Amino acid sequence: xxxxxxxxxxxxxxxxxxxxxxxxxxxxxxxxxxxxxxxxxxxxxxxxxxxxxxxxxxxxxxxxxxxxxxxxxxxxxxxxxxxxxxxxxxxxxxxxxxxxxxxxxxxxxxxxxxxxxxxxxxxxxxxxxxxxxxxxxxxxxxxxxxxxxxxxxxxxxxxxxxxxxxxxxxxxxxxxxxxxxxxxxxxxxxxxxxxxxxxxxxxxxxxxxxxxxxxxxxxxxxxxxxxxxxxxxxxxxxxxxxxxxxx
Amino acid sequence: xxxxxxxxxxxxxxxxxxxxxxxxxxxxxxxxxxxxxxxxxxxxxxxxxxxxxxxxxxxxxxxxxxxxxxxxxxxxxxxxxxxxxxxxxxxxxxxxxxxxxxxxxxxxxxxxxxxxxxxxxxxxxxxxxxxxxxxxxxxxxxxxxxxxxxxxxxxxxxxxxxxxxxxxxxxxxxxxxxxxxxxxxxxxxxxxxxxxxxxxxxxxxxxxxxxxxxxxxxxxxxxxxxxxxxxxxxxxxxxxxxxxxxxxxxxxxxxxxxxxxxxxxxxxxxxxxxxxxxxxxxxxxxxxxxxxxxxxxxxxxxxxxxxxxxxxxxxxxxxxxxxxxxxxxxxxxxxxxxxxxxxxxxxxxxxxxxxxxxxxxxxxxxxxxxxxxxxxxxxxxxxxxxxxxxxxxxxxxxxxxxxxxxxxxxxxxxxxxxxxxxxxxxxxxxxxxxxxxxxxxxxxxxxxxxxxxxxxxxxxxxxxxxxxxxxxxxxxxxxxxxxxxxxxxxxxxxxxxxxxxxxxxxxxxxxxxxxxxxxxxxxxxxxxxxxxxxxxxxxxxxxxxxxxxxxxxxxxxxxxxxxxxxxxxxxxxxxxxxxxxxxxxxxxxxxxxxxxxxxxxxxxxxxxxxxxxxxxxxxxxxxxxxxxxxxxxxxxxxxxxxxxxxxxxxxxxxxxxxxxxxxx
Numbered sequence: 001x002x003x004x005x006x007x008x009x010x011x012x013x014x015x016x017x018x019x020x021x022x023x024x025x026x027x028x029x030x031x032x033x034x035x036x037x038x039x040x041x042x043x044x045x046x047x048x049x050x051x052x053x054x055x056x057x058x059x060x061x062x063x064x065x066x067x068x069x070x071x072x073x074x075x076x077x078x079x080x081x082x083x084x085x086x087x088x089x090x091x092x093x094x095x096x097x098x099x100x101x102x103x104x105x106x107x108x109x110x111x112x113x114x115x116x117x118x119x120x121x122x123x124x125x126x127x128x129x130x131x132x133x134x135x136x137x138x139x140x141x142x143x144x145x146x147x148x149x150x151x152x153x154x155x156x157x158x159x160x161x162x163x164x165x166x167x168x169x170x171x172x173x174x175x176x177x178x179x180x181x182x183x184x185x186x187x188x189x190x191x192x193x194x195x196x197x198x199x200x201x202x203x204x205x206x207x208x209x210x211x212x213x214x215x216x217x218x219x220x221x222x223x224x225x226x227x228x229x230x231x232x233x234x235x236x237x238x239x240x241x242x243x244x245x246x247x
Numbered sequence: 248x249x250x251x252x253x254x255x256x257x258x259x260x261x262x263x264x265x266x267x268x269x270x271x272x273x274x275x276x277x278x279x280x281x282x283x284x285x286x287x288x289x290x291x292x293x294x295x296x297x298x299x300x301x302x303x304x305x306x307x308x309x310x311x312x313x314x315x316x317x318x319x320x321x322x323x324x325x326x327x328x329x330x331x332x333x334x335x336x337x338x339x340x341x342x343x344x345x346x347x348x349x350x351x352x353x354x355x356x357x358x359x360x361x362x363x364x365x366x367x368x369x370x371x372x373x374x375x376x377x378x379x380x381x382x383x384x385x386x387x388x389x390x391x392x393x394x395x396x397x398x399x400x401x402x403x404x405x406x407x408x409x410x411x412x413x414x415x416x417x418x419x420x421x422x423x424x425x426x427x428x429x430x431x432x433x434x435x436x437x438x439x440x441x442x443x444x445x446x447x448x449x450x451x452x453x454x455x456x457x458x459x460x461x462x463x464x465x466x467x468x469x470x471x472x473x474x475x476x477x478x479x480x481x482x483x484x485x486x487x488x489x490x491x492x493x494x495x496x497x498x499x500x501x502x503x504x505x506x507x508x509x510x511x512x513x514x515x516x517x518x519x520x521x522x523x524x525x526x527x528x529x530x531x532x533x534x535x536x537x538x539x540x541x542x543x544x545x546x547x548x549x550x551x552x553x554x555x556x557x558x559x560x561x562x563x564x565x566x567x568x569x570x571x572x573x574x575x576x577x578x579x580x581x582x583x584x585x586x587x588x589x590x591x592x593x594x595x596x597x598x599x600x601x602x603x604x605x606x607x608x609x610x611x612x613x614x615x616x617x618x619x620x621x622x623x624x625x626x627x628x629x630x631x632x633x634x635x636x637x638x639x640x641x642x643x644x645x646x647x648x649x650x651x652x653x654x655x656x657x658x659x660x661x662x663x664x665x666x667x668x669x670x671x672x673x674x675x676x677x678x679x680x681x682x683x684x685x686x687x688x689x690x691x692x693x694x695x696x697x698x699x700x701x702x703x704x705x706x707x708x709x710x711x712x713x714x715x716x717x718x719x720x721x722x723x724x725x726x727x728x729x730x731x732x733x734x735x736x737x738x739x740x741x742x743x744x745x746x747x748x749x750x751x752x753x754x755x756x757x758x759x760x761x762x763x764x765x766x767x768x769x770x771x772x773x774x775x776x777x778x779x780x781x782x783x784x785x786x787x788x789x790x791x792x793x794x795x796x797x798x799x800x801x802x803x804x805x806x807x808x809x810x811x812x813x814x815x816x817x818x819x820x821x822x823x824x825x826x827x828x829x830x831x832x833x834x835x836x837x838x839x840x841x842x843x844x845x846x847x848x849x850x851x852x853x854x855x856x857x858x859x860x861x862x863x864x865x866x867x868x869x870x871x872x873x874x875x876x877x878x879x880x881x882x883x884x885x886x887x888x889x890x891x892x893x894x895x896x897x898x899x900x901x902x903x904x905x906x907x908x909x910x911x
Contacts, residue, residue: 012824012825027521027523029520029521030521030523031525031659033525034523034524034525037523037525037775038523041773041775041776043819044773044775044817044819044828045773047817047819048819049819049820050819050827050828052825052827054313055487056312056317056319056486056487056488057317057319057321057322057486057487058486058487058525058526058528059322059528059529059655060655060658061321061322061408061411062317062318062319062321062322062486063316063317064312064313064317077658079654080658084655084658084659085658086658086659086661088661109457109825110824110825113825115313116313116314117313117314117434119314120314120315120316120422120425120432120434123316123418123419123422124422124423124425124426125426127419127422128377128378128419128420128422128423129376129377129378129419130423131373131376131377131420132298132301133294133297133298133301133373133420133724133725133728134369134373134725135376136369136372136373136375136376137372137376138372139331139371139372139374139375139381139389140331140333140388140389142375143383143386143387143388144383144387145383145387146383146384146385146387149380149381149382149383149387150380150383152378152380153380153405153406153412156378156380156405156412156415157408157411159411160314160316183378183380184378187378187380189375189376189377189378190378
């Protein structure tokens with residue numbers, strides 16, 4: 001299939017970006033990133049600079065790949081990262097617009113690559129259980145209800161890609177933050193320091209410059225792991241009760 | 248060079264306990280004054296960095312990723328082994344030890360493997376305490392499943408994302424230490440050299456990938472946890488950025504590379520679909536709990552399928568060859584990876600492959616779906632269920648067990664594996680070889696340690712499924728925190744190491760020159776094209792089966808390719824910026840040397856064992872033929888551009904009798 005690509009090119013963080021047009025021959029079996037590989041090989045053969053984009057596992061689990069494809073983070077297929085999106089979902093003659101994730105808390109590094117280290121700092125603010133190596137009791141000493149463990153998993157499956165932020169008109173990180181809070185809150189091991197965690201993580205989230213939530217729900221729609229929106233509602237509840245029950 | 252494995256005295260089951268009890272300790276006030284560099288923050292690196300910081304050391308951790316959460320450990324699907332014996336099915340530490348030694352085809356070190364089995368149980372406890380959401384039974388207790396090469400059920404799992412959940416556990420423990428300031432985290436930094444001062448590892452040279460600037464970092468010792476080198480084959484299940492550079496730079500400074508030819512070819516990956524393909528995707532081994540592997544009995548059927556004239560569903564039950572069940576009735580579809588991979592190759596070599604390239608076999612869930620459907624119908628009290636009802640119920644069970652894997656398969660291939668069998672083929676997955684380490688996980692360079700996949704120590708010539716996560720975490724959480732004290736207890740009087748030392752200046756200058764050399768070539772071929780060609784040579788001559796003639800030829804071809812690389816590679820962009828092509832070039836340059844060493848190692852080992860299959864050495868039935876008399880040793884190579892030197896560590900088996908590995 002013949003494709004017309006409109007790709008965002010930006011030399012560095014502070015440089016002014018622009019769209020560049022490319023025409024490319026692709027096949028349906030290719031993944032989206034393999035299509036970009038082909039584009040880059042072509043650019044390199046013309047001694048031009050290839051398009052910078054981030055990627056690693058190409059199995060939909062590391063969360064490294066990003067980019068907004070035709071206005072949607074990770075492209076048109078639901079529950080799918082860019083690396084798992086295949087060209088069979090496009091057709092001959094399509095124009096595809098490719099941009100970086102856009103959010104003030106995710107500054108552009110180059111072309112389609114953005115800096116998502118703000119997510120790390122949210123986790124560092126409390127997204128963990130305070131247990132040193134060697135302090136753990138036997139794994140079966142505390143039974144965990146099967147459904148609770150499964151719900152915890154559903155929240156824990158977040159890959160930290162940032163699509164939720166890119167999808168949100170406010171650039172909010174509520175889905176990301178609430179997924180971690182809920183993952184840990186659902187497990188007996190994580191309940192102990194839950195109150196601190198909620199307040200500290202939310203404060204850090206605000207500090208990083210993420211926007212507020214206005215219940216649009218685009219985050220859940222675009223999330224490649226389909227993290228439920230209920231996480232946000234639960235987090236708001238937790239936040240209120242934590243703020244009122246602590247000094 | 249005499250290789251001293253430093254295995255402690257005592258009976259096998261007491262070695263580790265006694266050793267721990269008699270080791271040198273470092274007092275808390277001294278720990279605060281000792282700096283440790285950890286390179287790599289996957290399972291092994293993150294768990295080590297977090298634990299060392301908890302103990303009080305000053306840790307500097309490095310990853311080339313934008314965040315420690317992206318390490319390729321995250322992609323491990325199936326599970327993690329532990330000798331908990333929660334299933335009461337006869338498991339024990341000894342049995343896990345024995346299975347691992349046997350699975351590795353008697354080419355690993357007994358004491359290390361036993362320690363690994365001992366630590367396995369603590370890992371599960373630690374992970375549960377961190378909030379890893381393992382699968383559970385209705386009673387709320389931890390669930391298990393089976394993996395290849397064993398007859399007990401000891402694998403713990405979190406759906407098909409066990410690696411992700413364990414890595415996030417370690418990442419969160421690491422994040423906690425970063426927040427206390429005890430770990431200083433350097434994201435987007437690639438290690439380009441290890442710096443030796445008076446023969447000891449005292450720091451690294453790292454490139455800041457955002458600015459391109461080279462940085463000098465000093466510490467009292469250096470821990471490498473930089474993963475495996477499967478990407479030397481270009482196409483593998485490894486993540487795109489996984490590479491050998493950190494380990495190889497250590498080799499260039501005198502560290503020994505052990506058993507480099509021991510690579511694991513995983514039997515269940517999605518077959519290659521085109522020339523543009525960038526990587527291969529694994530379908531978890533856990534699928535072989537329920538999937539049956541087959542090819543058509545007749546070549547004509549296979550050919551009709553390849554041409555698209557027939558599909559799997561057109562082949563009647565009696566015309567299918569479930570070749571693993573036929574050849575290995577005791578283990579059936581759950582034979583170890585090396586055995587299953589080779590068996591697939593034997594069938595496709597006979598012309599029975601079922602994808603257009605000829606390189607694919609079926610993994611079929613039809614029988615399991617019907618069996619589970621019957622069971623569910625029965626338990627729900629549905630009498631005389633229709634076939635479609637049984638199928639529907641069965642598909643629900645399969646979906647609960649493997650849903651995300653089936654979904655991933657469908658996304659990549661566009662085919663529905665509930666309705667038609669999966670198509671699979673072996674692909675490079677893991678490297679058992681790695682830096683030579685002693686019992687302390689210390690390389691032959693004092694103060695340089697290697698953990699996880701980047702060392703060679705525990706898996707011999709073949710790794711069993713669900714053991715990589717176990718080893719990475721055992722090394723990081725439970726081994727290095729003790730054994731590093733053996734080195735650091737002697738360093739308490741050593742003041743902080745300065746990066747102004749001439750050794751740092753020199754190493755930095757050399758790294759700079761290497762980059763300038765690569766950028767200066769300014770040829771006509773992309774880095775990617777060289778990598779792809781290297782991968783083809785490796786797969787052809789050093790892949791699933793090898794022979795002396797091919798290995799010699801392959802070695803020569805790599806040397807020529809390397810020469811061409813330095814004459815004609817083209818790297819766009821500049822050195823002092825975010826430059827992905829330059830990063831790749833640095834990695835490929837090192838792969839071009841490692842590949843040659845792998846050929847050499849495979850050529851030296853005149854036997855077949857585990858993942859290393861030499862065509863000249865096989866039984867009448869086509870099984871691997873070991874030569875214990877001549878090759879019960881670890882090959883530890885000292886690199887030299889012209890003639891690498893082989894050092895041997897003889898393996899002594901005091902507790903296990905060396906037998907022909909049989910899964911029949």
